[in-house]
Amino acid sequence: MKILLAGLSALLLAAAAPAKIDALAWMAGSWVQEKEGRWTEEYWTVPRGGAMLGASRSGRADALREFEFLRIQPGKDGTLAYIAQPGGGAPVEFRLAQHDVTSATFENPAHDYPQRIRYARDGDVMTATISAIDGSKAMSWVYTRR
Numbered sequence: 001m002k003i004l005l006a007g008l009s010a011l012l013l014a015a016a017a018p019a020k021i022d023a024l025a026w027m028a029g030s031w032v033q034e035k036e037g038r039w040t041e042e043y044w045t046v047p048r049g050g051a052m053l054g055a056s057r058s059g060r061a062d063a064l065r066e067f068e069f070l071r072i073q074p075g076k077d078g079t080l081a082y083i084a085q086p087g088g089g090a091p092v093e094f095r096l097a098q099h100d101v102t103s104a105t106f107e108n109p110a111h112d113y114p115q116r117i118r119y120a121r122d123g124d125v126m127t128a129t130i131s132a133i134d135g136s137k138a139m140s141w142v143y144t145r146r
Contacts, residue, residue: 018078019096021047024104026121027072028052031143037061040141042070042128050074082106082117109133 028046032039040058054070068086075081080096094106094117103120114130114137121127124145131138 018074019080019099021050021052021072021074021080023099023101024052024072024080026102027054027104027119027126029126030146031126032146033141033143040143041146042141042143044070084117107133113137 025047027044029044031042031044033041038058038060040056042054042056044052044054046052051071051073054072055068056070057064057067059065066087068084069088070085071083072080073083075093075095082094082096083091084094085091092108092111094108094111097105097107097116099105102122103118105116105118107116109115113132115133116129116131116135118129118131119126120129126143126145127140128143129138129140
């Protein structure tokens, strides 16, 4: 019985501990989606120094339409946060709400849109989905490793 309780205690402590940046290493790489003459690229560095840095850009043919600076790092309370700066503007923070070995969901219910950002990877395909907090108004990008 003591062994069972010790095991349960260890599981509960592990579940309560904030995720470390290395848990999101599966996002690292160069990713691209090309569809109907439009392209979107997203780049993520490997975890180092407690953070991952990223960038995204989208366009049509040779014209850049949008760009975004990104980073994932621990927030003040130690919970990982996805910090986006669309167009290089003011940072918007989304806290890590859940994750497993190939997916991560970040949320900020106070933000207008998106309120949820989810990444999921399956081999050389990574899908990024933004939505409202209830999952409505979803938009997805299906990237392949470049």
